[in-house]
Amino acid sequence: MGTPFISLLEPTPLAWERALPPEEQPNAASIPRTFLDAMTVRSQVFVREQNIPQSNEYDADDPRCAHWVIYASVNQTVTPAVTDPSTGEVVRPRQSETRSVPIGTVRLVPFPHPHHPLDGGVYVDGELVGTADKNISPEDGDKTIDAEGAAATTKATFAPDRPTTFHDGVEPYVKLGRLAVISEFRGRGIARQLVHTAIDWMRTHPSYFDPSPAELGFEHLGMERSGTLPRWNGLICCHAQEDAVKVWEKCGFQVDEGMGRWLEEGIPHVGMFLRVQVQPEVKGV
Numbered sequence: 001m002g003t004p005f006i007s008l009l010e011p012t013p014l015a016w017e018r019a020l021p022p023e024e025q026p027n028a029a030s031i032p033r034t035f036l037d038a039m040t041v042r043s044q045v046f047v048r049e050q051n052i053p054q055s056n057e058y059d060a061d062d063p064r065c066a067h068w069v070i071y072a073s074v075n076q077t078v079t080p081a082v083t084d085p086s087t088g089e090v091v092r093p094r095q096s097e098t099r100s101v102p103i104g105t106v107r108l109v110p111f112p113h114p115h116h117p118l119d120g121g122v123y124v125d126g127e128l129v130g131t132a133d134k135n136i137s138p139e140d141g142d143k144t145i146d147a148e149g150a151a152a153t154t155k156a157t158f159a160p161d162r163p164t165t166f167h168d169g170v171e172p173y174v175k176l177g178r179l180a181v182i183s184e185f186r187g188r189g190i191a192r193q194l195v196h197t198a199i200d201w202m203r204t205h206p207s208y209f210d211p212s213p214a215e216l217g218f219e220h221l222g223m224e225r226s227g228t229l230p231r232w233n234g235l236i237c238c239h240a241q242e243d244a245v246k247v248w249e250k251c252g253f254q255v256d257e258g259m260g261r262w263l264e265e266g267i268p269h270v271g272m273f274l275r276v277q278v279q280p281e282v283k284g285v
């Protein structure tokens, strides 16, 4: 494997057909290559390996996310060698070429987010459909369900959330997710490289996702006057599959015990946080 390189796709509209895999997208010509490659990796890992439905892999957050894809140069056989069956002698040698192939991806979801998942909640396609103890009807999933005295919503909102161990329920945070590395390339520091690249980018672009008063709309002008407009100050979250907790820990994240444990697509998840020091931005660079 040659030296991997990483490509960044900043938030962009995406004409994605949820039910179809990347290789069958009808609007592929208008979709950035980096996103097609991110979805190729995600389909391979989450859909084929972890049996998550293809249509649940893409979600409404994808167009507002920053995506990173890591590529490796691999030598691939284009035409196999031809041998003379009677002598076993190679008549034409194998022909190969070096190609860049996508081998890993991660995305960064800006704030606002839906409320923290319900402890014990059962989520399918981003919607709360039940709890480990009792079933809640799917129609209730996108509304509001009381949990430990706090409301949980699956829609992104600036409304205060329930406080957890590392989050006061109010501070804006960004969320890393959809971390995936193709199985043959695991155990070589690829995930670590992706996560650190995303963190470094966020640290050096701390105001990238801070909304202006105009974006927030008239009703938030009070926030501006009181100096409480959402501003990112270094807090990063992830919803980690339990089997991947160690990987996130190696990247500096800590499990948020107060957030609890829940199921996403049948896979147990926990919340984790990392706080980084933001770097002052150099304007015009």
Ligand SMILES: CC(C)(COP(=O)(O)OP(=O)(O)OC[C@H]1O[C@@H](n2cnc3c(N)ncnc32)[C@H](O)[C@@H]1OP(=O)(O)O)[C@@H](O)C(=O)NCCC(=O)NCCS
Pocket (backbone or CB within 6 Å): 045, 178, 179, 180, 181, 182, 185, 186, 187, 188, 189, 190, 191, 192, 193, 239, 240, 241, 243, 244, 246, 247, 248, 250
């Ligand atoms: C989780 C995943 C992205 C890790 O990718 P990777 O490229 O193999 O990870 P890295 O090689 O960068 O490992 C980073 C660190 O975590 C450790 N690590 C990696 N996989 C681990 C595992 N399964 N259990 C414990 N530690 C692990 C590595 O040893 C390394 O530590 P080190 O730097 O001290 O040696 C990959 O296994 C994967 O795609 N899994 C399926 C999808 C998935 O679970 N995604 C996470 C969703 S939250």
